[in-house]
Amino acid sequence: FGHPDVALVLTHLSYYYSGLSDLQLSQCFNRLNDEETDPRSIYDQWILYEGEDDLPTCIEQWNGVNLKDFEQRTRYLFPTFRYNMLVINYFLNHFVFPREAKQFPFKLVSSAWD
Numbered sequence: 001f002g003h004p005d006v007a008l009v010l011t012h013l014s015y016y017y018s019g020l021s022d023l024q025l026s027q028c029f030n031r032l033n034d035e036e037t038d039p040r041s042i043y044d045q046w047i048l049y050e051g052e053d054d055l056p057t058c059i060e061q062w063n064g065v066n067l068k069d070f071e072q073r074t075r076y077l078f079p080t081f082r083y084n085m086l087v088i089n090y091f092l093n094h095f096v097f098p099r100e101a102k103q104f105p106f107k108l109v110s111s112a113w114d
């Protein structure tokens with residue numbers, strides 16, 4: 001696209017409607033666990049956005065999350081956070097946009113007006 005703002009909006013909408021895959025969610029949780037200085041506060045924001053209705057008690061707090069537990073990931077974590085906008089924004093900001101939305105020193109698009 002010649003308009004970066006349109007590309008950003010369409011990228012966000014695509015992820016909001018389709019959700020994150022299991023692999024993408026794994027990337028988010030692994031980065032949250034390994035690289036963030038305060039993963040608890042970020043996870044608490046995700047939980048607050050999700051709401052506490054019908055939230056499994058085993059994932060209400062960051063301390064209860066076990067990323068090595070396959071059943072917890074596939075039954076509770078991934079279905080709960082697949083369409084969470086804050087998790088999707090986290091994924092886009094840390095995995096998609098740094099790699100795909102680079103600025104280049106030269107204009108890559110031209111039109112008849114150039």
